[in-house]
Amino acid sequence: MRLFAAILLPESVRTQLARLAGGLPGARWSPAENYHLTLRFIGEVDKGFAEELAEALSHVVGEVFELQICALGSFGGARPRAVWAGIVRSEQLTMLRRRVESVLVRAGLPPEERKFTPHITLARTFGARTAAVAAWLEEHGGVHLPAFPVTGFSLMSSQLGGSVPAYREEVRYPFGGEAFAP
DSSP states (O other): OEEEEEEEOOHHHHHHHHTTOOSOTTOEEOOGGGOEEEEEEEEEOOHHHHHHHHHHHTTOOOOOEEEOEEEEEEESTTSOOEEEEEEOOOHHHHHHHHHHHHHHHHTTOOOOOSOOOOEEEEEEOTTSOHHHHHHHHHHHTTOOOOOEEEOEEEEEEEEOOSSSOEEEEEEEEETTSOOBOO
16 A cells, blocks of 8 residues: 555635646646645555554644645656645644654654655646746636634545546544544
8 A cells, every 4th residue: 555644625625726726738747635844754555564654643642733735836846746835833743743743653664764755746747848837837826715723634645647646545543533444
């Protein structure tokens, strides 16, 4: 199984972000139902280890907090590979990310080496020209969406193949409640 821990977005936020899709030749837009904020990419694991990780994540505690989308940007510098929506800096998000990382490392995953950059991937831009990405960001860059509550996080699986990965919520971890499979 290919797994990651993520914050899923409310439908209203996904709808607002989906309105940004388009107008960038060569971009492969993610469907709105795939929008999420990755807390930790886990990768390919066998079923037994997946169950251990799911159990470990049930020990992450947190309280409801709010996030807000405040900007657009791209990864890849001179060769953009993705456009994303950024998040207003949040100490609660940083703490949640640290807790998730800590329990996953204790469960046997190697520590994440990449710096945590909270974002929501909107499109892959391998086929887009650099100037077109810059123009799209200039045109749409002033995005500020209303804050939304984060009431927990999820363990997700992804199936690669086809033009878009298929994501499935395996376990939901609501703050202050019992983990459950949706």
